[in-house]
Amino acid sequence: MDNNIADMQYLCNRTLSQERRGIIESIPQSGENILFVVAADLNLKSRYAEAFFIATNVAVYSVELEDDSESKNTSKNKRKNKDTSNGVSIKSSSRIPYSKVEKCKVKRNYGNAVLVINDTDGRYINFIRFSYKVASLFDAAANFVENVGVKKHGTIDEEMAIMEVAFERQFSFCPKCGRSLIHPGANCIYCQSKNKLIKKIGKYILPHKYVLIFCLLLSVATTAMAMIPPYMTGKLVDDVLPNRDLKQLRIVVAVLFASYLLQQVIGAFRTYMLRVVGDKVVSDLRADVYRHAQYLPMKFYDRTSTGSVINRISGDSANLQGFMLRITQEVVVQFFTMIGIIVIMLSMNWQLTLLSLIPVPFVVYGARVFGRKIRPFYRKIWRRWSAVTSILTDSLPGIRVIKSFANERRSTEEFEYYTDEWLKTDIKSARITIAFPHIVSFIITCGSLVIWGIGGRLVIEKPEFITAGLLVTFISYTSMFYGPVNFFANLNDSYQSSLAAAERILDIIDAEPESNNGAGNKLDVIQGKIEFRNVSFSYDRSKKTLSNINFVIEPGEIVGIVGTTGSGKSTIINLLMRFYDGYDGTILVDDVDIRDIDMEYYRGQIGYVQQEPMMFHDTIYNNIAYGVPDAHVEQVIHAADVANAHEFIARMPDAYDTILGERGTGLSGGERQRLSIARAVLKNPSILFFDEATASVDSETEELIQSAIERLIRGRTTIMIAHRLSTLRKANKIIVVDKGEIIEMGTPEELLAKKGKYWRLIQIQQMSEQVRKSKEEENFE
């Protein structure tokens, strides 16, 4: 925790300057002790401001400060409070003692929230406003005020222990990058490593370092050989041809032949080796990105399209691999080539050498300007391309829907729109990317012209100073010299493109995986007791999906969760499955916090049957054995039998070897559901979750699924979410959820006798069930 915070006698979510501490500590009435302070970032008028929520042992305060220098500028006569301290003063403040609080809650608006207090005089007070940045702390503060002031649940010390956890959670995130820390107060492992791109991607190259060094040596050899021809050409012009020396000619031609042959042979071998290394690097990189993608929390996928992830795994990793090889090979080779040529040229004629260097500053400057211009384009191109692939991944699997609504044209037009957007951006960037190398080439050519002009004149006027052969050799070296210059000038282009690719790949690799704090912690056997203690959760902080959920399910109990759509039923399952970990409160299985249990082990103990079971493009057998790949054949058949699936599988021509289409096409909804139940049977879990398992099937299929479910749930703790309350006929406890809160809980008989929400739902369902059955009978007749 922050040192300054540790120095203070009370908790605070930000470092306070002495002057602010002075003001805050002067506010409570005498005899009151400050327990905690939450710094808010908005005032009640929804403007950014410095405001504080102060909780003492007697009352709560809200205080807005203003910067005197600003207020002098804006409203000289508006000074209300003389309680100033070094440039900051109190603009407004209010106090409510706990004894006057009747209700305290956080009302979430859009992008902001307000802590609202209902007092005993019947007033509804908007106490303090804040952005979502501090909303979770205010949630805890509202609970504190309610528990201390209204419910009088526990002592202030007990409630402060909860507040301390809330403050610690605030510091469980790195203040620099926002990632979760290993434990509260720990150093951020990402920020320590400074995110150095090369460092991070270098690890993929390191295993191949010996091959790469060998390739480097080979390329040094070929580069050295490339230096021979210009020298030999000069010799030809100056010595061999003027002297008509045939013997020398044969030697020169042989040396040139050997040099060219070796260059090509070694070059081909080196290219092959690099290709092999390159393929290995890209395959490692892809595997790593895919592996990371598997362990990313559901929250990542809630916000990222699968098309964009696919794009990163396929395109970006190849782009990055190309760049890594350029860095490790070409940069080194080109650098030494450039130095080698400069040394040779200087030894031949330093004046001409200096002349040939004239274009270099222009090229380097151009490369910098080019880099700045082109980088945003690469981001834009990627964004546009990502939109195109997202449409592909969205629309092609839904081709049936597109056809059934005769929407082929609209779908095509949409695709064309995004392709067009990509095209426009790509053409814009092409103007720069294509123009730049040509400009560089032109500048280089101009440099050669200068040497031809000045060098040629010297050959004509002062042949004793420079020979024709030397000029030819020099021009050859000059053109060779601009190879590396050109390379480095253009390197920025691929560097920028790769930087954008690296950003996107590291977005996955660096993304915080699902936390597995309990790694290795496996319970001997899971009995199946489930407990929710004060669990609250929101998907995106804008709206609370679950509020203060409390229930206990004993081992072997069958519990139905009912409620209207959007009431939070599936969220309860999502939290139990540990798809989302960022909730308040505790979820316990067999009295152990599920966050402290090994993730893989924990999920391995749970059978989860969804409303829309996901099937893979594989055989029926492999789909059933998905969770237990080494299951015996007869176990798989038995599982299918229990799930009432064996009969329909056996009737299929390829039976268990039938390959399902993508997402299980080729099977009816009820058949897919029975396969997913067979999967769960095979897994033999201790706990079972059914999420609307019979929601989209007819009555007859429902009976088949229902009897399969009943066979499966015997002796296991089962939570069933069901719209059709008939599905819950075996349930011995019902939890009714509404707007994220539990409104009723008890046995079905108790709830029916209560004549509350459950009873009303039953009445409605019985009527609609009668209508449905009579319609089905009508259709049958």
Add this chain to the structure above:
Amino acid sequence: MERIYIDNDMARFTRRDLTLVDMDLYDGRHFERLEPRRLFPITGTQKYITLLDEEGEEVAVIRDLTTLPAEDRRIIEECLDEYYHIPKIIKIKSCEERFGVTKFYCVTDRGECTIEVNNIIHQIKLTHGIRVLFRDNDDNRYEVPDIRRLDSKSRSILDDYL
């Protein structure tokens, strides 16, 4: 039940609280503590404003805010302004990328603020070619209503991320 659509002067509104209004319908019905919310908070800020009661049930929908009498329109707009905190970015003073977090130091119509974005690809979106929506790491929202109205420096900073 048929949805009540409110046009022109079909209803009178009275401000009840920060984000709440009372409504008297032309047929004499009276509703209290209704919260106006946009049905299209991103694509249509003036049209289809739903009025929810304390249970979150919809009571009526205002079809088009601009057709309401001036006073009623002002009341509803004030409530919406209180509910929706979407600061409009007037100027981007600077921007820095460190440790994978991009920080935009901005001047907005609600004061100065720093927008922290972890993922520029997903959290900054250009819509309709001119409007830019930001969602920061805490799910707060910001917008640039029209990038053409930004000064050249702000525009050049922002352009790199669009």
